[in-house]
Amino acid sequence: MSEHLIKQVQLIDNFTDQDISLFLGLLEGSYLLKGEHFLKEGQISRHFAFIIEGLTMLYQIQDGVEIPCEFIKENEWVGYLKSFSTASPSDMNIKALEDTKLLRISAENLTKLFHIQPKFMLVKNYYTEYSFFTNAQHANDLSMLSAKQRYYKFIHENYDLSNRIPQYLIAAYLGIKPQSLSRLRK
Amino acid sequence: MSEHLIKQVQLIDNFTDQDISLFLGLLEGSYLLKGEHFLKEGQISRHFAFIIEGLTMLYQIQDGVEIPCEFIKENEWVGYLKSFSTASPSDMNIKALEDTKLLRISAENLTKLFHIQPKFMLVKNYYTEYSFFTNAQHANDLSMLSAKQRYYKFIHENYDLSNRIPQYLIAAYLGIKPQSLSRLRK
DNA sequence: TGCATTTATTAACAAATGTGAACGGAATGC
DNA sequence: GCATTCCGTTCACATTTGTTAATAAATGCA
Structure with a gap:
């Protein structure tokens, strides 16, 4: 169930079986039904989670409309x-777009992990940078490409997701209205 | 000359005078004349630098036009x-918009620093996250606000910069054409 | 199965921003 | 100091995307 996770961690640095057991021991299984929230605006986020199976989105609400910033699926x-990181109230929401199975770790357990085996900081740092670069790429696409180019790029790079996510969310993710996306698809 | 830098580092964690001397010893003074590059597309970035005085921009080139992603000034x-981080060829450029005085550190010296005093990893991680959050905010503004709102926000939050940066660069940073910015300013 | 709700499509019109071109003034380099 | 280049502005017109509204299709639920 956690082979993918272990594989990913091992790619960043070499960890002993003991390190890995320690890590796995600090994780707890968790579930989200479709539509359930992992984080709501105003709450302080106290967990991170590895998705075993399912699909979620990080999004904000503008004028009553959900604007996805990121879709996060299995093995992410x-x-x-x-x-x-800053233990401050969230200005974003996270919810499940499909029934989702998670392994989650609390902020306290993460601190404990770093204390016992500081090498895991490299894993967190890797994630932070990866996330940064990915976000920056999407932001760049939003400002440099036309709506049509953004849509094609999204479809080509996320063919699997494009069939799991409703179009009005894809449209919002691409920074356009659902009507405009419909127009583009013709 | 480096008091600001030391103050910033001390805010993140407590460092001994010895730690600080070690750190400062791994930095080297450097200068950029207005228009000179700190990093060019295709090069692998091997340095980071703290700006003592001056102004730089991180930018990309699209269809021959410079598009600033970030303006970085003194004490940043x-x-x-x-x-x-990935030692890969850059798809961005960095150049000085004013004569600029720097303290720079090489990737090798940074590794050395982390090896001798791992606590400095917290400083790098802090910077990475700060940079991430700042970028995300700008990206969000670009997609959620109108051109006029983006311009007003930029002017209000960066009044000092707005007089040090030519308008065609501010326009590009805000994702609009110089002509459109002119129109907005009326 | 059938009803209610949500999501997707279409069209006419409006608004915002881009495009190309022209001009004047400022800064720059010789 | 003069010529040249660069920068900011303005205009008319084109293009893209948004807006509103109506309807169709799909989905969820009783």
């Missing part, structure tokens, strides 16, 4: 770093 | 993390 880490 | 760190 979900969380909102800004709230988690 | 300048560099391009994606190229620096």
